[in-house]
Structure formats: structure tokens, C-alpha cells
Amino acid sequence: MEQELEIEFKNILTRQEYEQLYTDFRQDKFTEFSQRNVYFDTPSLDLKNRGCALRIRLKEDDAELTLKTPFEGHHKELNLPLSLDDAHLMTIQGAFQIPEPVIEILEVEEPILNRFVIKLAELHTARLETMRDDTLVVLDKSTYSGQVDYELEVEADSEEAGMKMFKSILEHYDIPKRKTENKISRAFNARKKRY
Structure with missing residues (x-):
């Protein structure tokens, strides 16, 4: 299976910045939906240590397993479709064997010794998407x-x-550029602080 290059720029927003963008972006043609991201790694964090992330994303009508791997300052993604039933079962059980297509990509660099992953973190996102000049602009409100x-993403x-x-x-909204960790890092770090 082929990986897709994900060219993405992100910025954490304040609630006020988010609300202003949300109001303005709703004037354009837009799509809104909710999704749940559940992140997995080996017990010894082998994927994190390689700069990779493994998640199951569940939406209302579909689900997928995604492996993100670093590539030239961005990421490559491998997306494997899942049935909603399988995705729900995997997230409820909180552990599974890494599927073979994911193993094949991971082992290009070096062998992966532990093929068993456990649930690390979960977040729920209300997402608004709009297209501007053939560019996807996303506003996320994530709870974990x-x-x-609140986050702005441009793909x-x-x-x-x-x-x-x-x-x-x-520049248009006078929003400063902020160092923005990816969602898995934010959710994982918040979970560590909580427990």
C-alpha cells in the first residue's frame, strides 16, 4: 500500500481566535463533523521513539487506521480502512497486533520487535473544513x-x-505563530499529567 505525503501547517489558537475564525469560515462553503482519534503505541513507545504515530480515527460513517511517519519536515500517511465495528472493538479492547501493511513500512528503517500496541490516549474533535485557493483549511476544537x-490546520x-x-x-487575523505539538503529543502529555 502507498503512503500519501501530508503537507500540513498547524497553530494552536486561543478560544477567542478560534471563535473569530469559526464565525468567518462559516460564511464560506464548509463541512462540519465530529471525529474521535484513539492513539496506540507499543508499551515501550517504539513508534513515538521513531517519530511515528498510529491512530484509529472514527467518524459517524467510517473509520480508518493511520500510520504517520516523518518525511522531510512533514509526514507520510498510510490509511487503512476499517469497518466501524472493527474500529470500535479495537478501541474498546485497547490493544491489537500491528497489521502487516503497517509493519512493512515500519521495517523499511529497522525491524520492529514488538508488534503489539496498546491504547495511549484519546481525543474527540469537532472539525470545520473549508477550501480556499485549492488549500484545505481546518479548525479543530479538541477535548481530551x-x-x-483549539487549532488551525492548513493542508x-x-x-x-x-x-x-x-x-x-x-496575518489577516493578527494571530501569532505558536509552537504547536501534534495532537497525539498533546493528548498523551495531558494524560500523563492527569495520572
């Missing part, structure tokens, strides 16, 4: 471990187009 955060086919749109939005 008793906290809420594009090229780094140049993505950065241009990202900078344009930040």
Missing part, C-alpha cells in the same frame, strides 16, 4: 483528559501553497 484546545499539495495560506490567515 478534561481539557479543550496543501505543496509546501509553498500551504505556507502562503497559513501565513495569510495568521
